[in-house]
Amino acid sequence: MKGSVLEQFDILHVHSMWQSVFSLCVYVVIVRTQFPRECVTPEVLRSGTCCPSPTGLANDDCGVRSRRGQCMPVVADLRPHGPQYPHDGRDDRERWPLRFFNRSCQCNKKFSGFNCGRCRYGLTGANCDQRIHVVRRNIMQMSPEEKRALVNALDQAKRTVHPDLVICTRRYQELFGPDGNTVQCENITIYNFFVWTHYYSVGKTYMGSGQHSFGGVDFSHEGPGFLTWHRFHLLQLESDIQDMLRNRTFALPYWNFATGKNECDICTDDLLGARSSFDMNSISSNSVFSQWRVICEDVEEYETQGTICNSTEGGPIRRNPGGNTARLMVQKLPENQDVIDCLEINTFDTPPYYSTSSLSFRNTIEGYSTSKGNYDPGVRSLHNLAHLFLNGTGGQTHVSPNDPIFVLLHCFTDAIFDEWLQRHHPSTVFYPKEKAPIGHNWRYNMVPFWPPVTNAEMFVSASDSLGYTYEVQWPN
Ligand SMILES: *[C@@H]1O[C@H](CO)[C@@H](O)[C@H](O)[C@H]1NC(C)=O
Ligand SMILES: *[C@@H]1O[C@H](CO)[C@@H](O)[C@H](O)[C@H]1NC(C)=O
Ligand SMILES: *[C@@H]1O[C@H](CO)[C@@H](O)[C@H](O)[C@H]1NC(C)=O
Ligand SMILES: *[C@@H]1O[C@H](CO)[C@@H](O)[C@H](O)[C@H]1NC(C)=O
Numbered sequence: 001m002k003g004s005v006l007e008q009f010d011i012l013h014v015h016s017m018w019q020s021v022f023s024l025c026v027y028v029v030i031v032r033t034q035f036p037r038e039c040v041t042p043e044v045l046r047s048g049t050c051c052p053s054p055t056g057l058a059n060d061d062c063g064v065r066s067r068r069g070q071c072m073p074v075v076a077d078l079r080p081h082g083p084q085y086p087h088d089g090r091d092d093r094e095r096w097p098l099r100f101f102n103r104s105c106q107c108n109k110k111f112s113g114f115n116c117g118r119c120r121y122g123l124t125g126a127n128c129d130q131r132i133h134v135v136r137r138n139i140m141q142m143s144p145e146e147k148r149a150l151v152n153a154l155d156q157a158k159r160t161v162h163p164d165l166v167i168c169t170r171r172y173q174e175l176f177g178p179d180g181n182t183v184q185c186e187n188i189t190i191y192n193f194f195v196w197t198h199y200y201s202v203g204k205t206y207m208g209s210g211q212h213s214f215g216g217v218d219f220s221h222e223g224p225g226f227l228t229w230h231r232f233h234l235l236q237l238e239s240d241i242q243d244m245l246r247n248r249t250f251a252l253p254y255w256n257f258a259t260g261k262n263e264c265d266i267c268t269d270d271l272l273g274a275r276s277s278f279d280m281n282s283i284s285s286n287s288v289f290s291q292w293r294v295i296c297e298d299v300e301e302y303e304t305q306g307t308i309c310n311s312t313e314g315g316p317i318r319r320n321p322g323g324n325t326a327r328l329m330v331q332k333l334p335e336n337q338d339v340i341d342c343l344e345i346n347t348f349d350t351p352p353y354y355s356t357s358s359l360s361f362r363n364t365i366e367g368y369s370t371s372k373g374n375y376d377p378g379v380r381s382l383h384n385l386a387h388l389f390l391n392g393t394g395g396q397t398h399v400s401p402n403d404p405i406f407v408l409l410h411c412f413t414d415a416i417f418d419e420w421l422q423r424h425h426p427s428t429v430f431y432p433k434e435k436a437p438i439g440h441n442w443r444y445n446m447v448p449f450w451p452p453v454t455n456a457e458m459f460v461s462a463s464d465s466l467g468y469t470y471e472v473q474w475p476n
């Protein structure tokens with residue numbers, strides 16, 4: 001497997017000249033990232049400025065000469081966060097991304113990406129002036145060829161090194177390595193990058209050697225940013241796969257998990273993998289996903305040593321749908337009626353904007369309350385229930401995206417969010433501008449995306465502003 005990745009690289013290298021011409025004229029190469037490879041040299045990091053030139057152009061920071069964008073100071077949210085996190089100053093993710101960079105590309109209307117080399121969502125063409133539409137569909141309604149293409153695309157993403165982005169595997173304090181001049185960042189594949197960003201957003205705060213890490217922090221769950229964060233997370237994977245396939249209309253499908261059943265209908269070998277007949281907790285060897293290996297398993301090590309997950313793969317995906325015999329509540333998937341009920345809730349979020357909020361649409365779809373919105377510490381519903389039902393890799397927050405069911409489960413969650421936005425035309429007053437849990441304020445840059453993108457930017461209708469729609473029939 002390692003060999004085939006290297007081969008692809010060599011081919012890309014040989015064709016790189018042709019490629020940059022191609023990138024500029026036909027297909028504007030992508031751009032979203034932890035950090036762009038060209039920004040993680042000691043010099044660039046010390047300068048605090050990450051403003052690369054679009055691929056194929058030299059000395060044209062952010063494409064300023066072709067009016068694509070300009071290099072600007074990063075704006076970070078300085079409003080207070082909620083009381084859950086009392087350790088200001090200890091965590092690199094605070095005021096993201098200022099610990100690492102304070103200048104980034106800001107792209108003009110039609111452009112996007114870390115170097116403004118890409119078109120905004122919903123646009124394509126050399127000048128980014130052609131509209132395109134991406135349609136996310138129910139995976140069960142795809143043809144056999146479409147199913148095959150999807151499985152192949154995911155598997156290719158698992159094996160293809162990300163063209164632009166790298167991950168950093170040490171906290172800032174140790175980022176420059178033992179000699180102070182060897183930046184601790186590395187390549188990672190497109191799919192593993194998707195897993196890593198999620199892990200990085202939920203990791204505990206390291207409090208020092210011999211101290212307990214602080215777990216009351218989560219930049220992507222248990223707060224109003226849950227829906228906006230996961231929306232961007234999916235968009236990033238979808239665009240990375242579009243670029244990999246050179247197909248701008250490639251769409252992630254969704255899994256309607258609200259079947260009320262005690263089995264997993266997408267767990268078949270033509271889709272996400274059947275159950276192995278030899279081991280209840282494993283995926284059938286007829287599915288390519290039985291060969292996938294997970295990253296970010298070694299939480300114990302990260303928490304006691306203050307290291308960060310890297311691209312090293314470990315064991316296989318574990319999954320036993322409906323098999324948690326110790327916990328009756330998570331043996332059965334959510335009901336259709338739960339979706340109907342949660343869509344009726346009027347208010348986006350309610351104080352304390354946390355996993356304890358009542359009558360909050362966000363906390364309900366996230367799954368910490370009954371589907372009618374009543375907070376109940378014993379309940380797990382909707383999104384949370386669908387995860388826990390999987391009883392394995394997909395049910396543990398820090399590693400859950402390693403199971404590709406994550407992608408489809410979150411697409412459905414995002415579809416419900418989008419439907420809710422269309423039905424309620426919500427006033428943004430119900431999205432807190434301050435005192436939400438850290439990471440969740442309206443103008444907070446979502447951790448760890450690069451270039452900076454706020455929760456506010458994802459609180460929009462997907463078809464109006466993000467270039468995609470869901471093909472879905474909602475029950476009444
Ligand atoms: C930006 O970061 C660089 C490098 O850390 C630092 O020297 C500079 O003072 C910062 N600028 C501002 C405006 O914070
Ligand atoms: C990372 O990937 C880039 C681009 O494909 C390649 O040029 C570079 O050699 C890789 N670095 C390592 C350490 O493998
Ligand atoms: C691009 O992706 C779309 C949606 O997945 C698919 O229908 C279409 O056939 C693909 N086009 C090519 C050229 O593969
Ligand atoms: C990568 O992670 C593994 C598992 O946590 C660890 O053993 C290894 O030392 C790490 N590698 C680097 C370069 O940090």
Ligand SMILES: *[C@@H]1O[C@H](CO)[C@@H](O)[C@H](O)[C@H]1NC(C)=O
Nearest residue numbers: 323324325326391392395396
């Ligand atoms: C799976 O279910 C078993 C018991 O049925 C339970 O002990 C285990 O913690 C569950 N694992 C996960 C990851 O949910």
